[in-house]
Amino acid sequence: MKNYPIWKSFTVISLVLLGIIFAIPSIIYDENSENWFLKNKINLGLDLQGGSYLLLEVQLDVLYNEELENFADSVRLISRDQAAKIEQIVIEENDVIVTFSDINKIKDIRDSFFQMYRGISLQINNNKLNIKLNDDYKKIIQDSAIKQSLEIVRKRIDESGTKEPLIQRSGKKRILLQLPGVKDPERIKDLLGKTAKLTFHIVDDENTSALNNNLAPFGKMIVLDLYDENIKYLLNKRAVVGGENLVDAKGSFDQTEGHAVSFRFDTEGAQKFGKVTTNNIGKRMAVVLDGVVITAPRISSAITGGSGIITGNFNAQEASDLAVLLRAGALPAPLEIVEERSVGAGLGADSIAAGQIAAIIGMVLVCIFMILIYGTFGALANVSLVVNLFIIISLLGAIGATLTLPGIAGIVLTIGMAVDANVLIFERIKEESLKQTKVFQIVKNGFDRAMSTILDANITTLIAAVLLFAFGSGPIRGFSITLSLGVIASMFTALMLTNFLVYMYLSFANKKELKL
């Protein structure tokens, strides 16, 4: 073993052993293992294990519009208190423009309004008050809406029994969901498709002309029936009590009404509900969910116990889903699905099998080719190539990376490109062998000369891979990770392991001359 430092041999051998040992968990792949060692395995992406990826967008425009409506209502209230007459209220994209009959009270109204909504922009133009929903105010609405939506989505997904979901914010107004193993995303989509805003309102059955003219007076609103669009209700705009006061809801069965949802209020809700039902015996109470009336039973007696049931034409699944939604709470704004990718377990398994076959055949072809061209040296390079593959697998497992289908493509591609460093070295050795005869000097010069070329060539590939990671999404990131790890591993195996193997071979075979 001429001139080969012991520390270097030791480093190479231990790195190779580590590479092989840490590949074991991913190769055995025991899905449910709790063993500290076997847990360090590669995670399979949704496209390989099957599952659903959903990207949801919070419909902020709805919230902005709601807020503008609130502004308008508040101005009406303030003006009524101050006995100022409003001529007209116009709601535009970001503004509410209120026109008053005279300009006497306008400053007072502005100041009172500002007390209620700090941070809003207000402008007076003669007899017009302009209330602007500015960007700062929008941002506050946006942030709290996303935070709240995330929480509600998490609760709903948990209630649906999905294992290990990934739920995170993505960009300004989106929520990203990864649901491994979910075969039927339709139910999840149904659960997320509803805002589930539940409110209880007293029905106004006296003012029939308002319903006939389809024009709600101030403080009232007209709401349609869920099951029959021809039935309309005139309701008090102010809700008696809302879903936020619920502490529990579950699907139940009622002898006369069929499937129903039974619910229970918290103390505050129970008190409000008790008071209103006591004062309004004989009137009807409408249960409004997401802007439609589910049911509107007549209040026959005061309900002070704080619990009740909601009936409707539910089947068992619908009743239990509604209960899930009510337990989880209402979303601040509707969610829209802007991207969905679902893969069945069958396709995932097929992809893994195809990827493995492609990798093995590619590997065998490359190995045969290397032996044909470089003989013994080719065989040594093949050892490096196999170790390279082990190192990629163990690195993927150790950093807990996710392997995707493009990721497998990255590994197969790396197999082809990994021999490049070896080829560069061998070609240099071939050239050096024409210049001199000392075997070890030839090998040393070959490696030294190839070194800077190998670094330059691989760093450019790494640059492309890093940019792919930065700009890519999902599966493409999987590809850039395996490609980067492959490039790094191939530099190590060529410059250290092949180097070590070549020295070992030349020492033990006691070669006096070198022909490549």
Next chain:
Amino acid sequence: MFGLNKIIPVEPNINFLGLRKNFLIFSILAILLSIGLLSIKGLNLGIDFKGGTLIEVSTKNTSIGELREILSSSYSDVSLQEFGDESIILIRLQNKSNQESIETVNSVKNLIQDKVVEFRRSEFVGPTISSELLFRGFQAVSFALIAILIYIWLRFEWQFGFGAVVALTHDVLFTLGLLSILNVEFSLATIAAILTIAGYSINDTVVIFDRVRENLRKYKKLELVDLFNLSVNNTLSRTIMTSLTTLLALVSLFIFGGEVIRPFALTMIIGVIIGTYSSVFIAVPTLLIFKFRPQDEDD
């Protein structure tokens, strides 16, 4: 041992640079044709960039015609295609809004429920997302070209960076042109393939440039054309070997890697061939524009 490496002589002496005019004309024509194709015919954009819905199903005893009949009565813009195997069928729909699409997926599934063994995958990409993905893909490719240019500039002289980027741009345009002719679906994976081609091509170019730089120091008196020829010849067997091993792996991926990955593998195969060609016939001749030695100015 087997001595097969003797097929490529240790010191080949092929006059690559002598052929540069022919190949330059070929490449210019190819690029013009590619640009023409891209602007007239365009790329076969997949749902990643065009938006829409895609459902892959495996069927039992049902022909693609039967499914088409069932679906086309409800949807005018539905297209069906066998996917590798005649029992596996891809259904594509062009959708308008997000809400509409989600409902479409459900109703398509209901319509063909009894003909289908398994819904293998369903994908839906909304219009806002698809334009964002296209923009980000474009960004990634542009930044990669710039970053590589800067790296080469730092490691070599700027002239080399220029040559490398000319070759790279050539590779990207040429590959896109071929994808357009072959009507290969252009998806997120294709963007990954193009960036990898950029990485591969530059890798190839850098190896030759490295040798040019070394030879510039070694042979002070040699004519530049001869020196470039010598450098290409020096590295020729490496260029061929690496392209071949990479192609072996890619062909294996193309044949055995499954239907989903096939467009990616095909794009890479095309790109590796073009990238290898351009390193020798485009990148190196581009260096001739510049004068690398003071005495050359006396010529």
